[in-house]
Amino acid sequence: MNSGKRRRKICRFCENSINYIDYKDERMMRRFITERGKIIPRRISGNCARHQRKLTQAIKRGRHMAILAYASESFR
């Protein structure tokens, strides 16, 4: 897993030319948060800076609107 060269991940939003990340789209945002509800960092998810910024914004909005949890116990 940690063997030298890693393949460059491609931003999934760029790949699908998605410009608007909807904070109400729980299923999509779920893919970018951990079990605990933390936002997965860019170096793991492979998102580009632009989309990570938008995604982060969306996730935070989603949390405010109780679409996503701020923090969750180990199960949900």
Next chain:
Amino acid sequence: MRLYETTFIVNSQADDASLDRQVKAISDLISNNGGRIISEDRIGTRRLAYQIKGLSQGYYTSIIFEGATTLLPILDRHYRLEEPYIRYLTILYEGDVAVVKEEAETTAEKPEEKQVIAEVAGVEEKPEEALEQPAEAPVVDAAEEPVVTETASPIENLVGAPEEEEAEKGEVEPPPQEPDVTRFDDDDEL
């Protein structure tokens, strides 16, 4: 005039009539104060990710509208003063307007109906101007790619396979990706 999206949650335990009234109160407020509703999406009752005021379910409604900045404090005030709104969020709408407008055209009768109410209320609303706009605006927006509602699906499909698995597993043990989170030597940028 800018595009905004306001989403709010009301207590889903209320009866249909009062839910309707609460939603209508907001849309009337918007149109009575010079705003123009572009789409009204009643998402419906869904589970809250965490309890708010002891409630675990809420009725979500999302309204996309066009309005002046002066409308926002009015809206905000209403949300804060009226009890039933347990959460609200008003943001600048950055999504694809063309898609939203198409939707709005299918339910075209609604905004017109509301403008009539605005006139009756004697607020300085210009229905002519407001009615003209839907004709102009889509031309500008049509140039953008018509993807917003569909956007979610391609990503789900592509991403779905590897990560869904992980999500299921995750309930029992932390997903394999997780340990990387704390390792800084993993950074591609370094």
